[in-house]
Amino acid sequence: MEVYLDNNATTIVDPIVYEEMRPFFCEKYGNPNSLHRFGAGTHPKMMEALDYLYSGINASDDDDIIIVSNATESINTVIKGVWIDQILNGNKNHIITSEVEHPAVTATCKFLESQGVSVTYLPVNENGVLEAHTVKDFIRDDTALVSIMWANNETGKLFPIKEIGEICKEAGVLFHSDATQAIGKVPVDVQEANIDFMSFSAHKFHGPKGVGALYIKKGIKITPLLHGGEQMGGKRAGTVDVASMVGMGFAMKLAVENLEFEATEVKRLRDKLEAAILEIPETVVIGGKENRTPNTTLISIRGVEGESMLWDLNQNGVGASTGSACASEDLEANPVMNAFGSDSELAHTGVRFSLSRFNTEEQIDYAIDVIKKAVTRLRNISSSYAYAPSSHKCGL
Numbered sequence: 001m002e003v004y005l006d007n008n009a010t011t012i013v014d015p016i017v018y019e020e021m022r023p024f025f026c027e028k029y030g031n032p033n034s035l036h037r038f039g040a041g042t043h044p045k046m047m048e049a050l051d052y053l054y055s056g057i058n059a060s061d062d063d064d065i066i067i068v069s070n071a072t073e074s075i076n077t078v079i080k081g082v083w084i085d086q087i088l089n090g091n092k093n094h095i096i097t098s099e100v101e102h103p104a105v106t107a108t109c110k111f112l113e114s115q116g117v118s119v120t121y122l123p124v125n126e127n128g129v130l131e132a133h134t135v136k137d138f139i140r141d142d143t144a145l146v147s148i149m150w151a152n153n154e155t156g157k158l159f160p161i162k163e164i165g166e167i168c169k170e171a172g173v174l175f176h177s178d179a180t181q182a183i184g185k186v187p188v189d190v191q192e193a194n195i196d197f198m199s200f201s202a203h204k205f206h207g208p209k210g211v212g213a214l215y216i217k218k219g220i221k222i223t224p225l226l227h228g229g230e231q232m233g234g235k236r237a238g239t240v241d242v243a244s245m246v247g248m249g250f251a252m253k254l255a256v257e258n259l260e261f262e263a264t265e266v267k268r269l270r271d272k273l274e275a276a277i278l279e280i281p282e283t284v285v286i287g288g289k290e291n292r293t294p295n296t297t298l299i300s301i302r303g304v305e306g307e308s309m310l311w312d313l314n315q316n317g318v319g320a321s322t323g324s325a326c327a328s329e330d331l332e333a334n335p336v337m338n339a340f341g342s343d344s345e346l347a348h349t350g351v352r353f354s355l356s357r358f359n360t361e362e363q364i365d366y367a368i369d370v371i372k373k374a375v376t377r378l379r380n381i382s383s384s385y386a387y388a389p390s391s392h393k394c395g396l
């Protein structure tokens with residue numbers, strides 16, 4: 001049996017989405033910017049896709065949603081656009097983000113630091129969540145942007161976006177949220193959250209890889225990352241991937257329709273998997289169980305290297321990860337777990353399981369059996385692990 005439990009890395013394209021995309025490869029293949037019928041033939045479904053995207057995040061008609069290649073491009077567009085407009089050509093020189101953002105945010109901020117920008121990386125609490133008041137404590141007169149993720153990709157922890165939005169609005173500071181791991185898992189309402197910019201990727205909610213979006217609140221201008229065409233009103237040059245845009249729109253429609261299923265059935269299967277793993281001695285959910293996306297659990301299994309666990313699971317058909325896929329190559333301690341203050345040994349033992357609406361009870365039952373056998377096998381061959389009941393307190 002094969003069980004895919006790495007949906008925070010990427011998801012299967014919903015077959016319904018795939019069918020919506022198919023006509024735009026060999027039938028309606030015109031360039032949407034062409035004036036002839038071949039180009040105009042793409043417009044109805046593109047407009048429908050935009051409608052689904054706008055309603056999916058409760059954007060108002062006067063807001064902008066720019067189609068980009070992925071969340072990484074969306075995030076770079078915001079951070080570098082604000083840098084150009086507010087810092088290079090303005091009187092600001094400070095950006096606030098958090099220690100547990102995705103590298104698309106932290107690496108871009110590190111680049112800006114190399115260009116002389118001051119960046120504050122806010123710490124998270126023992127549960128891996130940023131407390132809204134810390135944003136207020138660090139906003140300065142020269143703060144150009146606050147960028148905080150809606151949900152963490154490794155722990156699933158949800159951040160106080162509404163409160164942070166209110167703080168930024170009151171301070172007159174632009175607020176960006178990376179909602180890549182929130183769309184399709186929890187309700188996302190940009191108007192309620194007082195958000196100025198928001199980023200997401202379609203392949204996180206059963207849409208195609210290689211397409212994402214940047215939400216820009218009405219009235220906000222930002223220098224584009226890409227120049228050289230009038231697509232997206234000049235806000236993102238380059239011919240639009242029509243099939244992917246249509247796919248992302250329809251995936252958003254289905255994601256919103258399935259939020260209740262995520263909150264009930266997907267959560268039930270996640271909780272079942274998690275509870276079974278926690279029956280194993282010296283295991284702990286990193287960040288705790290509260291206030292999370294319904295599909296994610298990051299579990300530390302003392303005495304079992306994360307990479308060894310992944311190899312063993314993979315040999316038995318189960319796909320998971322030790323944290324974000326983009327960091328899976330390096331054997332460094334998990335930065336998110338480090339941010340929690342976990343000890344270095346623990347920071348190498350995290351395994352992330354992230355489910356989707358396509359997982360079944362039978363798959364979870366099989367995965368539980370495989371995981372328990374893998375832990376026993378790996379602990380038995382471990383030179384450093386010896387179960388001592390007195391050390392059962394598996395704190396961070």
Ligand SMILES: Cc1ncc(COP(=O)(O)O)c(CN[C@@H](CS)C(=O)O)c1O
Nearest residue numbers: 009070071072102153180201324325326
């Ligand atoms: C919060 C967050 N923000 C941005 C990205 C980047 O998405 P792209 O479509 O690759 O551009 C991701 C993708 N995180 C995957 C791959 S690293 C994970 O395994 O956690 C993310 O989780």
